[in-house]
Amino acid sequence: MEVAKIENISRIYKIGQVETQALRNVNLTIESGEFTALVGPSGSGKTTLLQLIGCLDQPTSGKLTINGKDVSQLDRNQRADMRRGTIGFIFQFFALIPTLTAYENIEMPLLLNGKSPAERQQRVNQLLKAIDLEDHSHHRPDQLSGGQQQRVAIARALVTQPALILADEPTANLDTPNGKLVMETMVRLNQETGVTFVFATHDPRVIQYARRIVTLRDGMIVSDEAGEGQLVESAAPVLA
Numbered sequence: 364m365e366v367a368k369i370e371n372i373s374r375i376y377k378i379g380q381v382e383t384q385a386l387r388n389v390n391l392t393i394e395s396g397e398f399t400a401l402v403g404p405s406g407s408g409k410t411t412l413l414q415l416i417g418c419l420d421q422p423t424s425g426k427l428t429i430n431g432k433d434v435s436q437l438d439r440n441q442r443a444d445m446r447r448g449t450i451g452f453i454f455q456f457f458a459l460i461p462t463l464t465a466y467e468n469i470e471m472p473l474l475l476n477g478k479s480p481a482e483r484q485q486r487v488n489q490l491l492k493a494i495d496l497e498d499h500s501h502h503r504p505d506q507l508s509g510g511q512q513q514r515v516a517i518a519r520a521l522v523t524q525p526a527l528i529l530a531d532e533p534t535a536n537l538d539t540p541n542g543k544l545v546m547e548t549m550v551r552l553n554q555e556t557g558v559t560f561v562f563a564t565h566d567p568r569v570i571q572y573a574r575r576i577v578t579l580r581d582g583m584i585v586s587d588e589a590g591e592g593q594l595v596e597s598a599a600p601v602l603a
């Protein structure tokens with residue numbers, strides 16, 4: 364099944380008289396279950412593309428279909444509705460709420476979606492187990508390492524069972540061991556649940572996990588090839 368279909372998409376940013384063409388006639392289809400890296404030099408359009416797929420932004424021209432729905436012309440509120448429940452985000456700087464514990468950060472999207480207390484508790488505990496942080500559930504972000512914070516962010520992105528998770532440079536602020544743990548967590552959850560991951564990265568150590576590598580240059584896709592797709596040994600799956 365197609366999770367995202369990008370047809371002839373362009374995105375032009377205008378600041379005063381200055382125009383920047385961030386994406387030029389991009390075509391890309393993301394199928395359910397993919398684990399795909401967007402790579403390319405700084406300024407090539409990776410973040411712009413993720414923001415469009417994530418319904419955070421609107422294309423200047425072209426057609427964008429997410430989960431079978433045409434989202435090219437949605438207004439701000441309609442885009443927010445589309446994101447909720449369909450798309451999860453993981454950011455470079457984790458973006459957790461600093462005053463909430465790991466547990467509460469993961470629970471937040473379920474509260475916003477009006478889930479019952481019993482359902483919330485069951486789901487959050489399941490995710491804490493899946494990211495191997497059950498014993499840190501009452502820690503606030505400043506009481507967790509960068510890698511642990513990013514694993515909490517992964518759990519928060521997954522908690523509503525979205526069709527698609529988008530990650531912009533998820534390991535950019537992590538050291539090598541923590542970056543590896545974060546990537547292995549993403550691979551494992553992709554293997555166990557089949558949730559689709561698309562992530563932007565510069566890091567060759569991250570690219571090796573991708574099963575598909577899409578390379579952008581000057582706002583265009585210049586290659587689209589199979590990656591090594593390094594697999595991760597799964598213990599007993601907790602979310603499958």
Ligand SMILES: Nc1ncnc2c1ncn2[C@@H]1O[C@H](COP(=O)(O)OP(=O)(O)OP(=O)(O)O)[C@@H](O)[C@H]1O
Nearest residue numbers: 376377378383385404405406407408409410411412
């Ligand atoms: N909000 C904006 N307003 C104006 N120009 C922008 C805006 N966002 C991005 N751009 C420009 O669009 C182009 C693509 O930027 P984008 O952030 O998508 O690239 P990127 O590949 O993600 O880069 P990096 O790897 O450095 O994050 C760049 O030339 C950038 O300067």
